[in-house]
Structure formats: structure tokens, C-alpha cells
Amino acid sequence: MVVVGVVGYVKTPRGLRTLGSVWAQHLSEEVKRRFYKHWCKSKKKAFTKYSKKLETEDGKNDIQLQLEKLKKYCTVIRVLAHTQIRKMKGLKQKKAHLMEIQVNGETIAQKVDFAYGFFEKCIPVDAVFQKDEMIDIIGVTKGKGFEGVVTRWGVTRLPRKTHRGLRKVACIGAWHPARVSFTVARAGQNGYHHRTEMNKKVYKLGKAGHESHAAMTDYDRTEKEITPMGGFPHYGVVKEDY
Incomplete structure (x- = not known):
């Protein structure tokens, strides 16, 4: 990922609020696309005035003042970093993903200087x-779209002679309370759900362009590269750091 900015937050009674952001002078096209809905139809003017401002002495002084303000008032510092989507040759997407990454550790001033x-x-x-x-x-x-209650929740089908369909839930609740409880199985969106897999071990780190047989480990002495035969499904060949 490439760091292109820093943002500072102050604590308020309503939670964290941004105090200000400082951006880098040179931004790649892939991250500029993130600020447009239709890049091809736009004039592609994002950050042009900001970059010209940083070339002057007044602009450089203004950036230093903003950084000093972050050091003085902020309690949380985060860097703005984007992915290098152009290196993913198998994807059609050209718009980089932009995210905030929190900086932890020393004092606020050291965090700002580090970022x-x-x-x-x-x-x-x-x-x-x-x-x-x-x-x-x-x-x-994997997204499945709108699916019925039998596929979505695995409930039992009703008997064959059931009126008005059999891939349903027969009773969805009592008369009172006069509403359907959230615990009742219903049809709706299936798949494309957010998931977190915990405790995955990093077995190996490697550099791009290093010698072959780089996938050999202390416990597996088979001579092989990190990319399997035919490439990773839906990805291809690993050419960068891994």
C-alpha cells in the first residue's frame, strides 16, 4: 500500500471528530479515480490545485501549520493509504481502495512525523x-442473491398437498405479539455477508523476483515455487511480495 495522507481526530462528547487532513503532493491516477464516479467523463482535475499550492513557499508553510495543529490538538492519528490496484492484472477494476490505518505508539507529535x-x-x-x-x-x-427460506435457513419443506406453496415456514408467529420476531426464518438476501476468520498463521514471507523453489519451508522440503501449477484460481501468478 502507498501512504498519501494523514488525518487527525479530536475527542468530543459525541465521539471522535476530524480536525483536518494533509495530503501528499503527488497522487497516482488509481487513487484519483476513487474521488470520481465516472473517471472517463470527468475533467480529471482532482488535487491539481492542491499540488500546485505545495510547490510554493506559502503552500509548504501552510502544510507545516496544519501538521502543527494536528500535533497540538489531536488525540488519534491515522494515515490514508491506498492499494496498488494496477498490479492486479487479473482484475478489471482500476480504482484503488482508500483506507485509514491508525498509528499507535509514542507521542502525538512523533506519530504525525512518522506518518x-x-x-x-x-x-x-x-x-x-x-x-x-x-x-x-x-x-x-460468495453472493447468492435473494433466496427462499428452505435454501437460506434449511427449514423442512411442507407436505406435497400444502396450499399456496410448500417451500415456506408454516407458522411465522403467534397472534400476539402482533409482529414477526427476528428469530423466525424468512426469505431474503443470502451470501455477500461480512465474515472474519480468526487466528490464521503466516507461514512464509517472500520478495518479488527471488530465486525459484521459494516455497520450501523447514517442514516441507519439496522444491516448488509459491505459485501452484496453473496459477491461483481467479488470481493468476504471484509476481509481487507475498
Whole structure:
């Protein structure tokens, strides 16, 4: 991922509120696409005035003032980082994913300086994860669309002679309370649900372009590369750091 900005938060009675954001001078096209709904129809002017402003002395001084304000008032510091979607050759998407990553550790001033020092730099995978580390994986399940109650919840079908359909729930609740409880199985969206798999172990970290047989481990001495024969399904060949 590439760091392109820093944002500071202050604590208020209503929760965290942003105090301000500071962006890098040079932003790639893939992250600029995130700010447009139709990139091809737009004038592609995002951050052009901001970049020209940073070329002047007044602009540089203004950035330093904003950073000083973050150091003085903020309680939470997060960096703005985006994915390098152009390296995913198998995907049609050209719009990068932009996210905030919280910076923890020392004082607020050191956090701001740390984040500012990473502007326009790539964060390698070995700077985030370590070998034999236990991590959590977040994703979504395969989407199924709108499905019936038998497929969605696995309830029993009604007898063949049932009037008005048999792939249903016969009784969805009592007369009172006069509403359907959330515990009753109903038809609706199935799949595309948010899921977190916990405690996954990082077995190996590798660099792009290193020697073959890089997938050999201390416990598996078979000579093989990290990419299986034919490539990973729906992904392809691993060409970057892994």
C-alpha cells in the first residue's frame, strides 16, 4: 500500500471528530479515480490545485501549520493509504481502495512525523506482518442473491398437498405479539455477508523476483515455487511480495 495522507481526530462528547487532513503532493491516477464516479467523463482535475499550492513557499508553510495543529490538538492519528490496484492484472477494476490505518505508539507529535515521513512511499508486506504471526482475515462470502427460506435457513419443506406453496415456514408467529420476531426464518438476501476468520498463521514471507523453489519451508522440503501449477484460481501468478 502507498501512504498519501494523514488525518487527525479530536475527542468530543459525541465521539471522535476530524480536525483536518494533509495530503501528499503527488497522487497516482488509481487513487484519483476513487474521488470520481465516472473517471472517463470527468475533467480529471482532482488535487491539481492542491499540488500546485505545495510547490510554493506559502503552500509548504501552510502544510507545516496544519501538521502543527494536528500535533497540538489531536488525540488519534491515522494515515490514508491506498492499494496498488494496477498490479492486479487479473482484475478489471482500476480504482484503488482508500483506507485509514491508525498509528499507535509514542507521542502525538512523533506519530504525525512518522506518518508524514511515509508520504508517497510504499509499505512492504514484511513491515506489517512477521513470520509465524497469528492474524485475522476479513472478507465477504460468495453472493447468492435473494433466496427462499428452505435454501437460506434449511427449514423442512411442507407436505406435497400444502396450499399456496410448500417451500415456506408454516407458522411465522403467534397472534400476539402482533409482529414477526427476528428469530423466525424468512426469505431474503443470502451470501455477500461480512465474515472474519480468526487466528490464521503466516507461514512464509517472500520478495518479488527471488530465486525459484521459494516455497520450501523447514517442514516441507519439496522444491516448488509459491505459485501452484496453473496459477491461483481467479488470481493468476504471484509476481509481487507475498
